Amino acid sequence: MTGPHTAHSGDIGRRVVQRRTEMGLTRDEVAERSGMDPGYIAYLETHPARFSRESLYRLSQALHTSPDHLLGTDTDTPPGSAATAVPEPEVTVLTGEECLELISPGGVGRVSFTEAEGAAPVVLPVNYGVIDGTVVVRTAVDGAIAQHVGEPMSFQVDRLDETMSEGWSVLLAGRARLIDDDAERAALRERRPLRPWAGGDREAWIRIDAGRVTGRRVGGRGMHA
Numbered sequence: 001m002t003g004p005h006t007a008h009s010g011d012i013g014r015r016v017v018q019r020r021t022e023m024g025l026t027r028d029e030v031a032e033r034s035g036m037d038p039g040y041i042a043y044l045e046t047h048p049a050r051f052s053r054e055s056l057y058r059l060s061q062a063l064h065t066s067p068d069h070l071l072g073t074d075t076d077t078p079p080g081s082a083a084t085a086v087p088e089p090e091v092t093v094l095t096g097e098e099c100l101e102l103i104s105p106g107g108v109g110r111v112s113f114t115e116a117e118g119a120a121p122v123v124l125p126v127n128y129g130v131i132d133g134t135v136v137v138r139t140a141v142d143g144a145i146a147q148h149v150g151e152p153m154s155f156q157v158d159r160l161d162e163t164m165s166e167g168w169s170v171l172l173a174g175r176a177r178l179i180d181d182d183a184e185r186a187a188l189r190e191r192r193p194l195r196p197w198a199g200g201d202r203e204a205w206i207r208i209d210a211g212r213v214t215g216r217r218v219g220g221r222g223m224h225a
Contacts, residue, residue: 033062094215099170109157129192138194149178172210179205
């Protein structure tokens with residue numbers, strides 16, 4: 001089937017820009033990798049466009065991702081559920097400094113804690129930023145996370161590229177501390193505003209003082225350019 005793709009074509013352009021930026025590529029470099037004209041790559045990133053399955057496949061290969069990811073049809077698919085391009089990816093242990101560098105851009109991570117001794121861990125998504133070498137999360141004042149400050153809490157972020165069998169995972173284990181000083185909260189807002197991706201009133205700012213930072217990087221064997 002070679003019919004043109006038109007659904008959510010503007011979203012495809014935004015995903016192309018995001019993926020190209022993640023890889024540190026210019027439009028000319030993507031054009032060279034995909035065998036397309038640089039002007040077409042620029043147009044695709046800024047305008048809704050009609051393109052064939054072949055063009056979509058070539059573009060996804062140039063960006064080391066999948067056609068489904070560019071189309072946005074993989075958002076409800078669990079990470080790692082698709083077949084990967086590399087059967088035996090390599091695993092590397094990361095240093096604490098490397099872990100903090102990877103998560104430093106901020107975004108969405110997950111916190112984990114137990115509500116009672118012997119209970120199963122509760123895992124919840126949070127907005128976060130890295131400030132002065134510590135993780136700061138923004139959550140609801142009356143939410144479950146805010147109710148467990150002062151207790152052991154873990155924080156995890158991971159990024160996966162299923163197509164190329166590449167990615168990383170970082171885990172911090174420590175204790176949560178509520179930032180209740182108005183001046184400190186104001187300074188945090190100025191230095192690193194955290195946008196609530198899930199909406200709602202999320203005015204509790206919490207630091208996770210990590211006692212241990214660990215991480216792993218997975219890289220496709222022989223796949224790095």
